[in-house]
Amino acid sequence: MNQHILEIHDLKRSYGKKVALDGVSLSVPAGGVFGLLGGNGAGKTTVLRHTLGLLAAQSGSVRVFGLDPVADPVGTLARIGYLSENRDLPDWMRIHQLISYSQAFYPNWDPDYAESLRNLFELDPKAFVRSLSRGQRARAGLLVALAHRPDLLILDEPSSGLDPVVRRDILGAIIRTIADEGRTVLFSSHLLDEVERVADRIAILHQGRIQLCARMDQVLSGHSRVQLRFSSAVSHFPPAGIWIHSEGSGHDWSLVAEAGIENIRAEVARLQAEILSVDPMNLDDIFVARTAGKPLAAGVRA
Amino acid sequence: MHIHISTQDGVPIYLQIVRQIRHQVASGILAPGRELPSIRDLAEKLLVNPNTVARAYRELETAGLVEKRRTSGTYVAEGPSPLARREKLRVLSERVDGLLAEASQMQVPLEDLVDLLHQRARALAKKPSLQNPEDHAS
Amino acid sequence: MNPTSLDPSPWIIARVLLADMFHRSWIILTLGFVGALSLPVLILGALRAKGALIVEDPAMILIHFTFAQIMGMVFGASVLHAAGAPSRLFTLPLTNRTILLIQMVPATLLVIGQTMVSIWIQNVLFKLHWPLLGNALAFGMIFATFQSFMTLFQKTALMLPTLGGALALESLWVKSRHGPIFSLPTHYWTTVSPLDWMVFATVLALCYAIGMHGIARARCGNEIQTRLLDYLSNAISNFFGKKPMVFQNAVQAQSWYEWNLKGLVFPIIVLMVVPTTAVLWLFTDNTINDLVEALRLEGWMMSAAAMIGGIIMGNMGLSDASMAMSPFLGTKPLATVPWSRLLLATAFRSLVWGVLIWVAVYLLVLGGRELAGASHMPEPFVWWHMPGRILAAWTAMTFGLCISLTGNLLHLKILGGLYCGWLVTVMLVGSLTPAWFSELFTISTLSGCGMVLFSLTLWAWGSALRRRMVEGRHAILAGMVVTALVAMAGWQWARGATPPGATRIHHLLLVSGVLSLAVFPFAAAPLALASNRAR
Known part of the structure; x- marks a missing residue:
C-alpha cells in the first residue's frame, strides 16, 4: 500500500500579514489513523480546510485521492466524511430531516447503518438540532460523517469540550472506521492521550510548520x-x-x-x-x- | 480479560498489552486453550488502534505464548512449551530485578528478602487464587 | 446587601461600553443615518427639479409626516443593531438599572438627535420650515417603547401583538398632533405643549418600568410564560415536520434547504408591507384611488424588499455577521454550477410568491374600486409596468444574492458605502451649485453607474465562459435578451415618454446597464459561489 490518500506539497497560507502555514508538506498513506497535533492556532484547522477544498492553496499543492479538492469538490467530498470543530449543523433541522438531507448527497449512504448509529447514539428523530446538548450534537455530526462509509474520515478537534462518554463514541468510531479494510482517518487534536491511543502516524504542527512527522512507535x-x-x-x-x-x-x-x-x-x-x-x-x-x-x-x- | 492502558509513562501501548497478557498467562489467569478477544473487539474495548493490538498479538505469537488457529481466532498456547517457560522466567526476572533494587534502596539484606518470599508464599497458598496482577514492571 | 455597592463605578463602565458601541458600530450607524436621509432627499430633490416643491402646499405636511416615520424606522433599526442584546451585560458587575439605562438612554437620545438633524438638513437644503422638536421627541418615545418591549418579551410570540398595540396607540397620538385622526394631516406640530411633555414623560416612565421588569427576569434566566402559544407553534411544526422526506438527489435536498431557511423572507416582507399600507391609508385618506396609487408605488418598492431578500438568500454563512460559507455546506459534494442554478431557482420561486401576494391584493383593491363605482383611474394603465416591476424585483434580488453569495461582507460594505457617498455628493452638489449643473451631475453619475454595471455583466459572463460555468449558447441567449430589453425601453421613449434630448444618451447608458443585470446572475452566481467555497 504505497498509495497516498492525501498529499500536501509546500503549502503556504497567510491571512493578511499573519502567516498560518509556512511551507507544509504532508503525506497520509491509505489505511490507518493519522493524527495532526498542534497547539491552539498552530494551523491544524487550516490544513484540514485545504484538504476539504474550503481553502484554495495560495502556493503549493493539495491532492486528495489524487484530485484537486478545489477543482473537483464532488469527486473528493463524496468520499470524505467530516466532523467540523464547531459542529455547525443547521439548528433548524430535526434529526430525521438532517439524516434524509445528508443522505441525498452520498450515493454510498447506508440507511441501515445510519439507523443503527442513531439508535446507538440515542438520537431522537423528532428532536431539533438546536435542542441537542453539546455531546448529542457531536454525535449527530458523527452520524452524518460516518453513514456513507467514507474512504477518508476527517475529524477536526473531535473531542474537545466533550464528556468522556461521547469521547469514547468518537474514538470507537475512529477504530471501527479503520478496522474496515482500507479506510483512513485524519484527525487533529491537542488531547495527546487519545492521539497516542489511536494514531498510527502523527505530525506535529507548530507555528505553521511541520516539526515532526513519523510513525507513532518511532516517535515514542x-x-x-x-x-x-x-x-x-x-x-x-x-x-x-x-x-x-x-x-x-x-x-x-x-x-x-x-x-x-x-x-x-x-x-x-x-x-x-x-x-x-x-x-x-x-x-x-x-x-x-x-x-x-x-x-x-x-x-x-x- | 482485563487490560489497563496508560499513556503516562511513555511505554508503547503494544508493549503494555504484550506485558499484561504475558503476566496473565504466566500467572494462570489466562488458562491454556482459552480464546483471546478478536483484534477488533479488543481495540474497541481498549480504545486503541487495531494495528496496535495486531502487533501485540504478533509479538505474543512469535514468543509462542499464543497461537493463531486457522479460520477461528487467537488462543493461549496449549501446554508448557519451552518458549513459554522461558517467557515466564523472563517476566519474573524483570520483577525480581525491581524487587532487588527496591530492597537494596531500603537496605534490606538479601537473606531477609528470601525469608519474606517464603513467608508470603505460605500465606498466599492458603488463599484460593492469586489476585489480578497489575503491571508495574517498568 | 445593597446591590449598588457591587456597582464599582457605573459611569466609567457606561462610558467604556458606549465608546465600545460607537467603535464597533460606527459604520452601521453612519449607514443608517445616511440611508434614512436618502429617500427624503432624493424625493425632495426630484420634486424641486420638476418645480413641484411648493413649501406652502398642504400635501407637504403629509410628506413631512411620512418622511419622519421612514427615517425613524431605518435609523432605529441601525441603533437597535448597534445597542445589541442586553444579555451581553448580564455578567458584568452592574445593577439592572444601570444595564437598562446603558441600553436605552443613549439609543433614545440618538434617535431624537438624528430626527432633529435630518429634518434640519432637509430644511436647509430645500428651504423648508419644518418643526424639529415634536416628531423627534415622538420617535424617541416610540423607539424607547420598542426597546422596552423587546427586553420584556424577547422575540416570543407575545411580543408582536403587545408591541403592535402599543405602537399603534402611540402612532395615533402622534397623528392626532397633526390634525384629526381619520384624515390627511392638516397642520404642522409646531409647538410642544406642556400636555405633550407630560405624555412623553409618562410613556418613558412606563418604558422604564417595563424594561426593568424585563431585565430583572431575563437576568436570572426566567422564561416568559407563553405555554399556549408554544404548544400551538409546536403542534404546527410537528404537523409539517413529521412528513417523511425522501430526496431523489442532492439538488433536490439542497433546494429544500435553501427554500426552508431563506426562501420565505421576501414573501413575508411583502405580506407585512401590504397590510401596513392599508392601515396607514385608513388613518390618512379614505379615497380608494389613493390606495390603488399606494399599491402601485409599492410594486416598484418591491425591488428594495427583493434586494434585502436576495442578500439574505445569498448568505451561506452561520449568521448575518459571518457570511463566509459554513463548513457544513462547504463540504457537501454538490458541484458549484448546479448549486448556483438551484439558488437562482429558489430566488425565482420566492419572487413569484411575493409578486403573487402583491398582485392578488392589487386586483382585490381594483375590484373593490370597480364595486365602489370610482370613475377615472388616477394614472392610465400601462402594459409594461407589471412585467417591469417583476423584472426590477428580479434584478434587485439576484444582484443582492450574488453580492452576498461571495461571502465577503466587504462587498456589501463597499456597495453601501458607494451608495451613501454618491448620495452625500449629490446632496452637496444640489445645495451648492446651480440646478442645471446638479441635474447634469446626477444624470452623469447615474449613466456612469450604468456603464459600470454593463461592464460588470460583461466581465462576469467572460469569466464564467472561461471557467466553463456557462456555455456559449447561454451567452448568445443572454445577449439577445439584453438587446431585446434595451430595444423595448428605447421604443417606449420613442413613443413619447422621453426625457429631454440632451440626456437621452445618459438614460440609454443607465437603462442598458440596469437591464443587463437581468442576465448578470446566471454568470455571477456560480463565480460568487465558487469564490465563497474555496477561499
Missing part, C-alpha cells in the same frame, strides 16, 4: 529524556544536534534527545558529562519539547 522510541551531570558547571546549553530541548543550570541538566542510546552515550562522552538516567518519554513530553518556543537558557534566567 526515538525520544528520550536524559539527566546529565557535567563535570564543570555550564551556564548555557542551547539545544543542537541530537538534543532538541534543554533545561537546567550549573552541573545538572535535563535534556531531550532524538537518538538511540548508543548515540546518546557517545554524545554525552563527548560533552564530558555523566548520565544520571535515560527515561522514555510520553507523547505529552515530546510534544512540549518539540513545540515549547525558544527554550530559556539558565544563564539568561539567572
Whole structure:
C-alpha cells in the first residue's frame, strides 16, 4: 500500500500579514489513523480546510485521492466524511430531516447503518438540532460523517469540550472506521492521550510548520529524556544536534534527545558529562519539547 | 480479560498489552486453550488502534505464548512449551530485578528478602487464587 | 446587601461600553443615518427639479409626516443593531438599572438627535420650515417603547401583538398632533405643549418600568410564560415536520434547504408591507384611488424588499455577521454550477410568491374600486409596468444574492458605502451649485453607474465562459435578451415618454446597464459561489 490518500506539497497560507502555514508538506498513506497535533492556532484547522477544498492553496499543492479538492469538490467530498470543530449543523433541522438531507448527497449512504448509529447514539428523530446538548450534537455530526462509509474520515478537534462518554463514541468510531479494510482517518487534536491511543502516524504542527512527522512507535522510541551531570558547571546549553530541548543550570541538566542510546552515550562522552538516567518519554513530553518556543537558557534566567 | 492502558509513562501501548497478557498467562489467569478477544473487539474495548493490538498479538505469537488457529481466532498456547517457560522466567526476572533494587534502596539484606518470599508464599497458598496482577514492571 | 455597592463605578463602565458601541458600530450607524436621509432627499430633490416643491402646499405636511416615520424606522433599526442584546451585560458587575439605562438612554437620545438633524438638513437644503422638536421627541418615545418591549418579551410570540398595540396607540397620538385622526394631516406640530411633555414623560416612565421588569427576569434566566402559544407553534411544526422526506438527489435536498431557511423572507416582507399600507391609508385618506396609487408605488418598492431578500438568500454563512460559507455546506459534494442554478431557482420561486401576494391584493383593491363605482383611474394603465416591476424585483434580488453569495461582507460594505457617498455628493452638489449643473451631475453619475454595471455583466459572463460555468449558447441567449430589453425601453421613449434630448444618451447608458443585470446572475452566481467555497 504505497498509495497516498492525501498529499500536501509546500503549502503556504497567510491571512493578511499573519502567516498560518509556512511551507507544509504532508503525506497520509491509505489505511490507518493519522493524527495532526498542534497547539491552539498552530494551523491544524487550516490544513484540514485545504484538504476539504474550503481553502484554495495560495502556493503549493493539495491532492486528495489524487484530485484537486478545489477543482473537483464532488469527486473528493463524496468520499470524505467530516466532523467540523464547531459542529455547525443547521439548528433548524430535526434529526430525521438532517439524516434524509445528508443522505441525498452520498450515493454510498447506508440507511441501515445510519439507523443503527442513531439508535446507538440515542438520537431522537423528532428532536431539533438546536435542542441537542453539546455531546448529542457531536454525535449527530458523527452520524452524518460516518453513514456513507467514507474512504477518508476527517475529524477536526473531535473531542474537545466533550464528556468522556461521547469521547469514547468518537474514538470507537475512529477504530471501527479503520478496522474496515482500507479506510483512513485524519484527525487533529491537542488531547495527546487519545492521539497516542489511536494514531498510527502523527505530525506535529507548530507555528505553521511541520516539526515532526513519523510513525507513532518511532516517535515514542526515538525520544528520550536524559539527566546529565557535567563535570564543570555550564551556564548555557542551547539545544543542537541530537538534543532538541534543554533545561537546567550549573552541573545538572535535563535534556531531550532524538537518538538511540548508543548515540546518546557517545554524545554525552563527548560533552564530558555523566548520565544520571535515560527515561522514555510520553507523547505529552515530546510534544512540549518539540513545540515549547525558544527554550530559556539558565544563564539568561539567572 | 482485563487490560489497563496508560499513556503516562511513555511505554508503547503494544508493549503494555504484550506485558499484561504475558503476566496473565504466566500467572494462570489466562488458562491454556482459552480464546483471546478478536483484534477488533479488543481495540474497541481498549480504545486503541487495531494495528496496535495486531502487533501485540504478533509479538505474543512469535514468543509462542499464543497461537493463531486457522479460520477461528487467537488462543493461549496449549501446554508448557519451552518458549513459554522461558517467557515466564523472563517476566519474573524483570520483577525480581525491581524487587532487588527496591530492597537494596531500603537496605534490606538479601537473606531477609528470601525469608519474606517464603513467608508470603505460605500465606498466599492458603488463599484460593492469586489476585489480578497489575503491571508495574517498568 | 445593597446591590449598588457591587456597582464599582457605573459611569466609567457606561462610558467604556458606549465608546465600545460607537467603535464597533460606527459604520452601521453612519449607514443608517445616511440611508434614512436618502429617500427624503432624493424625493425632495426630484420634486424641486420638476418645480413641484411648493413649501406652502398642504400635501407637504403629509410628506413631512411620512418622511419622519421612514427615517425613524431605518435609523432605529441601525441603533437597535448597534445597542445589541442586553444579555451581553448580564455578567458584568452592574445593577439592572444601570444595564437598562446603558441600553436605552443613549439609543433614545440618538434617535431624537438624528430626527432633529435630518429634518434640519432637509430644511436647509430645500428651504423648508419644518418643526424639529415634536416628531423627534415622538420617535424617541416610540423607539424607547420598542426597546422596552423587546427586553420584556424577547422575540416570543407575545411580543408582536403587545408591541403592535402599543405602537399603534402611540402612532395615533402622534397623528392626532397633526390634525384629526381619520384624515390627511392638516397642520404642522409646531409647538410642544406642556400636555405633550407630560405624555412623553409618562410613556418613558412606563418604558422604564417595563424594561426593568424585563431585565430583572431575563437576568436570572426566567422564561416568559407563553405555554399556549408554544404548544400551538409546536403542534404546527410537528404537523409539517413529521412528513417523511425522501430526496431523489442532492439538488433536490439542497433546494429544500435553501427554500426552508431563506426562501420565505421576501414573501413575508411583502405580506407585512401590504397590510401596513392599508392601515396607514385608513388613518390618512379614505379615497380608494389613493390606495390603488399606494399599491402601485409599492410594486416598484418591491425591488428594495427583493434586494434585502436576495442578500439574505445569498448568505451561506452561520449568521448575518459571518457570511463566509459554513463548513457544513462547504463540504457537501454538490458541484458549484448546479448549486448556483438551484439558488437562482429558489430566488425565482420566492419572487413569484411575493409578486403573487402583491398582485392578488392589487386586483382585490381594483375590484373593490370597480364595486365602489370610482370613475377615472388616477394614472392610465400601462402594459409594461407589471412585467417591469417583476423584472426590477428580479434584478434587485439576484444582484443582492450574488453580492452576498461571495461571502465577503466587504462587498456589501463597499456597495453601501458607494451608495451613501454618491448620495452625500449629490446632496452637496444640489445645495451648492446651480440646478442645471446638479441635474447634469446626477444624470452623469447615474449613466456612469450604468456603464459600470454593463461592464460588470460583461466581465462576469467572460469569466464564467472561461471557467466553463456557462456555455456559449447561454451567452448568445443572454445577449439577445439584453438587446431585446434595451430595444423595448428605447421604443417606449420613442413613443413619447422621453426625457429631454440632451440626456437621452445618459438614460440609454443607465437603462442598458440596469437591464443587463437581468442576465448578470446566471454568470455571477456560480463565480460568487465558487469564490465563497474555496477561499
